[in-house]
Amino acid sequence: MKLLLASPPIHGHILSILGVAEGLASRGHDICVLAGQKYRGRVEAAGARFLPLPAAVDFDDADLDAFLPGRADKRGIAALRHDLIGIFMSVVPAQYRALRSALATESFDAVITELVFGGTLPYLLTTPRHRRPPVYGISSVRSRSIASTPLRSGWPCRRGPARWDRCGIGRSTPSSTASPSGPWSPR
Structure with missing residues (x-):
């Protein structure tokens, strides 16, 4: 099977794609990864x-000030x-063109993109289903508990409508949300 995988050039996001690429390649699949130059060796x-x-959207996630002019002057919510906007939204058109170009150059059996690879959405919206390979999304966001703050943001904890603390204080947290007895199971 020939697969195209795509990720923005952000360490935490490309890790999921690299894991999938390695697993599929080790099983004999032909894998191509659309990603930032910084990750070429790892791919x-x-x-x-x-x-x-494309160079316009290939940034070094360890030096965002170089990619986002004016970033150093921003604080708080403005930052x-x-x-x-700079990392996830303004890059969408170029990511879309890169994805479309890769798919026009080669024939792929399926596409797998990391969910914040924004070029996927315009591709899905502009290409009829019968004219494109299946497209799947994977996420790098993980949490051991539904009681965690959003994306480990550090936002303050608060009590939810069910009167339990969103941060899990005073609650035991299972080691895996995938287990049938985890927090997602009916109680």
Whole structure:
């Protein structure tokens, strides 16, 4: 099976794609990964072929000030807004063109993208289902408990409508949310 995987050039997000790429490549699948140049070596070490993101959206996640002009001057919510727009929204058109170009150049049996690879949405909205391979999304966001704050944001805990503390204080947290007895199971 020939698969195209895509991720933004952000360490925490590409890790999921690299794990999937390595697992599929080790099973004999032909894997191509659309990602940032910084991760080329890791993509190839996973047994996949590397496709670079366009330079305009290929940034070093360890030096966001270089990619996002004016970032150093922002504080608080203004800084968060600036970063979210710059890292996840403004890159969508170029990610879309890169994804579309990769799919026009080669035939793939399926596409797997990390959920914040924004170029996926316009591709899905503009390409009829019968003219594209199946597209799947994976997420790098993990939490051991539904009682965690959103994305480990550090936001203050508060009591929810069910009168339990969202941060899990005073509650035992199972080691896995996937187990039938975990917090997602009916009680």
